[in-house]
Amino acid sequence: MTEIAFFRDDIAFASFGQSHLYTVVLSCALLILLVAMGQKLGRNHNLLVSRVLSVFLSLTVISFIALELWFDRFDIGVDLPFSLCNLFALLAPLLFWNPNLKRFEIIYFAVMSGTFQAIITPDLYTGFPTYGFFKYWICHIGLVLTVIHHLVSFQLLPTAKGIFKTFIWLNIYLLAIVPINWLLDANYFYLMQKPINPSILDLFGPWPVYILVCELLAMGFFAVAYIPIMLINRRSSN
Numbered sequence: 001m002t003e004i005a006f007f008r009d010d011i012a013f014a015s016f017g018q019s020h021l022y023t024v025v026l027s028c029a030l031l032i033l034l035v036a037m038g039q040k041l042g043r044n045h046n047l048l049v050s051r052v053l054s055v056f057l058s059l060t061v062i063s064f065i066a067l068e069l070w071f072d073r074f075d076i077g078v079d080l081p082f083s084l085c086n087l088f089a090l091l092a093p094l095l096f097w098n099p100n101l102k103r104f105e106i107i108y109f110a111v112m113s114g115t116f117q118a119i120i121t122p123d124l125y126t127g128f129p130t131y132g133f134f135k136y137w138i139c140h141i142g143l144v145l146t147v148i149h150h151l152v153s154f155q156l157l158p159t160a161k162g163i164f165k166t167f168i169w170l171n172i173y174l175l176a177i178v179p180i181n182w183l184l185d186a187n188y189f190y191l192m193q194k195p196i197n198p199s200i201l202d203l204f205g206p207w208p209v210y211i212l213v214c215e216l217l218a219m220g221f222f223a224v225a226y227i228p229i230m231l232i233n234r235r236s237s238n
Contacts (some may be wrong), residue, residue, distance in 0.1 A: 005129050013127035027141040038153035046153035053146045054092035061090040061166050064135040077186035089139040099154040105162030111147045113221035123195040128163050157229050163222040
């Protein structure tokens with residue numbers, strides 16, 4: 001029965017339900033394990049861990065698309081990997097194969113701000129144990145775990161300038177997504193309307209007001225994500 005349920009797409013997901021809470025608890029346990037590994041393992045072994053994680057993330061996105069196509073469920077307006085989480089997961093082997101601070105600090109601020117929000121308030125349409133459920137959580141939690149492992153293992157500390165670089169990159173990306181949404185009648189990055197499921201965007205007013213609010217809040221989220229880096233720098237200087 002479980003195997004059959006894995007291929008279904010009509011099992012509902014409940015935010016803050018059992019499967020959501022168990023997934024968050026499991027992700028916290030994995031985070032503690034990865035941080036401990038990152039501190040104990042040497043550079044070469046940590047590099048291997050990072051590469052394995054990145055390949056797994058990319059294969060997860062590819063497998064999801066393949067299954068959607070196989071079951072004739074692929075929706076070009078929803079399932080293309082244009083959201084930041086899906087894009088970063090798909091390109092993870094390119095992004096995380098070799099440590100690079102300039103590239104990593106943009107990924108850090110984007111993931112720790114946007115992807116972390118997607119874990120707390122998931123925009124997920126299928127529940128446990130469907131492949132859509134596993135794909136969503138593997139991509140989002142996997143990105144957070146990979147980023148923190150990268151940070152701890154290779155001591156890649158984003159700079160304050162990285163906040164502004166990320167903000168500029170994000171807006172360039174949004175401008176590129178607008179015509180794609182229009183041509184495909186899609187809603188990538190929620191630029192056309194809010195997600196159906198309850199999310200933090202519900203607090204920010206109607207379209208397009210919530211987009212402007214998110215623009216203002218993005219810098220705030222990036223600044224919050226920089227706080228752990230400030231604490232690490234302060235501890236190192238002391």
